[in-house]
Amino acid sequence: LFKDQARKHLPPGPRGWPILGNLSQVAGESQIWHLFDKWKYEYGALTYLNLFGKDFIVINTREAALELLERRSAMYSDRPRFYVLEYIGGEMAMPFAKYTKAWQNMRRATHEVLHNQAAQSYHPVQTEEAIILAHKLLFDSSLTLREKINGSAAIVLSVVYGKRSLSIGSEELPKPTVDNSDSPDSDLLLTSDPLQSLSNIGHRFTSSGYPGSYLVDVFPILDYFPAFMAKWKSDAIRDRIRVGSFFQRYYDDAAQNDKHRSSLCAKLTDTKLASGLTIEEKAWVAGITSVAGLETTSTTLSFFLYAMCLNPEIQHRAHKELDYVIGRSHSPMFADMKNLPYIRAIVKEVLRWNPALPVIVPRKASEDDWYKGHFIPKGAAMMLNLWSMNYDTDVYGPDVKEFRPERFLQQCEKTGEYILKPEFENEDGHSSYGFGRRKCIGRYIADNALFIDMSTILWALNIEAVASDKPVVQKKVLDTINPIPDFQCKLTPRFRGVDSVLQQLRDEVAQAREE
Ligand code: HEM
Numbered sequence: 439l440f441k442d443q444a445r446k447h448l449p450p451g452p453r454g455w456p457i458l459g460n461l462s463q464v465a466g467e468s469q470i471w472h473l474f475d476k477w478k479y480e481y482g483a484l485t486y487l488n489l490f491g492k493d494f495i496v497i498n499t500r501e502a503a504l505e506l507l508e509r510r511s512a513m514y515s516d517r518p519r520f521y522v523l524e525y526i527g528g529e530m531a532m533p534f535a536k537y538t539k540a541w542q543n544m545r546r547a548t549h550e551v552l553h554n555q556a557a558q559s560y561h562p563v564q565t566e567e568a569i570i571l572a573h574k575l576l577f578d579s580s581l582t583l584r585e586k587i588n589g590s591a592a593i594v595l596s597v598v599y600g601k602r603s604l605s606i607g608s609e610e611l612p613k614p615t616v617d618n619s620d621s622p623d624s625d626l627l628l629t630s631d632p633l634q635s636l637s638n639i640g641h642r643f644t645s646s647g648y649p650g651s652y653l654v655d656v657f658p659i660l661d662y663f664p665a666f667m668a669k670w671k672s673d674a675i676r677d678r679i680r681v682g683s684f685f686q687r688y689y690d691d692a693a694q695n696d697k698h699r700s701s702l703c704a705k706l707t708d709t710k711l712a713s714g715l716t717i718e719e720k721a722w723v724a725g726i727t728s729v730a731g732l733e734t735t736s737t738t739l740s741f742f743l744y745a746m747c748l749n750p751e752i753q754h755r756a757h758k759e760l761d762y763v764i765g766r767s768h769s770p771m772f773a774d775m776k777n778l779p780y781i782r783a784i785v786k787e788v789l790r791w792n793p794a795l796p797v798i799v800p801r802k803a804s805e806d807d808w809y810k811g812h813f814i815p816k817g818a819a820m821m822l823n824l825w826s827m828n829y830d831t832d833v834y835g836p837d838v839k840e841f842r843p844e845r846f847l848q849q850c851e852k853t854g855e856y857i858l859k860p861e862f863e864n865e866d867g868h869s870s871y872g873f874g875r876r877k878c879i880g881r882y883i884a885d886n887a888l889f890i891d892m893s894t895i896l897w898a899l900n901i902e903a904v905a906s907d908k909p910v911v912q913k914k915v916l917d918t919i920n921p922i923p924d925f926q927c928k929l930t931p932r933f934r935g936v937d938s939v940l941q942q943l944r945d946e947v948a949q950a951r952e953e
Pocket residue numbers: 532533534545548552594597726727728730731732734735738793794795798822870871872873874875876877878879880881883884
C-alpha cells in the first residue's frame with residue numbers, strides 16, 4: 439500500500455501507451471539525448487519513463503546528479519541488468535560491470551596508474567605524441583583525418599601496454615590473428631588494425647547498453663531461448679570469447695615484455711596491487727581501459743577540429759596567445775599550461791559543447807529513495823543525461839549552443855589579459871566525465887592529452903573548413919557515443935618555417951624511441 443502511495447509521486451514524464459509505456463517513444467531513437475533534452479524543458483530535473491513496466495529515470499541536471507550520484511553514491515553505483523551487455527562480458531568490463539567486489543578491485547588497480555599524480559608521469563610521452571600528430575596532420579596524405587586522430591589517441595595504449603606500443607603507427611602493435619571462420623560479420627569486430635578493433639569493441643559495448651536496443655532487455659523471457667535459436671545470444675557469446683582472447687594476447691605480451699615496468703599491465707603483475715584479480719580479469723582491466731580511453735579521446739579531438747573550422751576568430755585568439763607565450767621556435771610543453779588559459783578554456787569548451795558520451799549506460803537505484811518530493815523506486819534504471827547538463831541555460835547562459843571558450847575566462851583588471859576564472863582552476867566546468875564512484879577514471883590522462891594535442895595543433899597549423907556542396911551530415915546511430923559529423927578541413931602550416939621545426943621535432947622523437 440505504501441509503495442502504491444509513493445508511486446503517485448514518481449517524477450513527471452511523457453504519457454505512454456497502456457502496457458508498452460514509453461517504449462515506442464525511445465526504441466530506435468538515434469541520438470536520444472536530443473529527445474531527453476526536449477523533455478527536460480517540459481519535466482525538469484528528472485524525467486520518468488515506463489519501458490514496458492520497467493522504471494527508467496533520466497537525470498537531467500548537474501544539481502540532481504551531484505545529490506544522487508555523489509552525496510548518495512552508495513545507493514547509485516550499481517548497474518541494472520542488460521542481457522546482451524552481460525553476455526559479451528559486461529561483468530569483466532569495468533565501465534559496465536555491476537557494483538561488486540570484483541569491480542572495486544579493478545577500479546583500485548587502475549587508479550594506481552591513472553590518478554592525478556601518476557598521470558603527470560605521461561607528460562613526456564604525451565608531448566611526443568602531440569608532435570607526431572601535428573606532423574602527420576601536415577605531411578601524411580596516406581591516412582584519413584580519422585585514422586591520424588585515432589593514432590594519436592592511442593597514447594592510452596602506451597599507458598596500458600607500455601612504451602613498446604607507442605603509436606607512431608598502429609603497425610607497432612602486435613597484430614592479432616584474425617579469425618574469420620565462425621561468422622560472416624565477425625570481422626566487423628576484430629580487424630587486422632588493432633586500433634580499429636578496440637574502437638569496434640567499444641561500440642559493441644556502448645550500443646548494447648543503449649535504451650531499447652535489444653528486445654530481451656524489455657522482455658527478459660526471451661533469455662530462455664537457447665543460443666542456437668537466438669542470434670543475439672549466440673553472437674554475444676561468440677564476441678565475448680573473441681574479445682577475451684584479444685585482450686589476453688595483449689596483456690600477456692605486455693606483462694612479460696614491458697621493459698620499463700611502468701604500464702598498467704606491468705603493474706598488474708604485482709600481486710599486492712592487483713590483489714583479488716584473476717589473470718583473466720587483469721587482461722580485461724587492461725583491454726577495457728584502452729577501449730574506454732581511445733574512442734572518447736579521438737571523438738573529442740575530432741570535435742575540436744570541427745569547432746575550429748566553424749569558429750576562425752576563436753582560432754585566431756588561440757594563435758595570438760600561443761605566439762605571445764610560446765613564440766615560434768619550439769612547440770608547447772606542459773610547463774606552459776598555466777600560461778595558456780585560452781587553450782585550457784578551449785579544452786573545457788570542446789568537452790562541454792560535444793561530450794564524447796552525451797548519455798551513459800544507466801546506473802541502478804539500489805533502494806527506494808526520494809528527490810525533491812519525487813519518488814525513485816528501488817531497481818529503477820537511472821540514465822545520466824550529460825548533454826542537458828552541459829546545455830543548461832541556467833548554468834551557462836542563453837548561448838549554450840555556441841562554441842565560446844570565454845565562458846570559462848575573466849579579464850584581469852590590471853592587464854586586460856584573459857585568465858581562467860578561479861573556480862575552473864580545479865573544476866572541469868562541464869559534466870562530460872560523469873559523477874560519483876564511477877566517474878571517469880582516465881580523466882587526468884584525457885585532459886592532459888587534449889591540452890597538449892590541441893595546443894600543438896594550434897601552434898603549428900591553420901585549420902580551415904573546406905567548402906563543400908554537401909551539407910554536414912550528422913550520422914544516425916543507436917549508441918551512447920556522440921557520432922562525429924561528416925566534415926572536411928584543410929590543414930596548412932601556420933607560419934613560415936613551422937614545417938621544418940615540426941620535421942626536426944618529429945625526427946628527434948623517432949630517434950629517441952629507437953634508442
Ligand atoms: C575525452 C575523454 C574522455 C571522456 C569524455 C570520458 C568519459 C567517461 C564517462 C562519462 C564515464 C562514465 C562515468 C559514469 O558511469 O558515471 C567514463 C568511465 C570510464 N573511463 Fe573515461 N572518458 C574519457 C577518457 C578516458 C581515458 C583516456 C581513459 C583511460 C585511460 C578512460 C577510462 C575510463 C574507465 C576505465 C571508465 C570506467 C570507470 C568505472 O566504471 O569505474 N576514460 N569515462
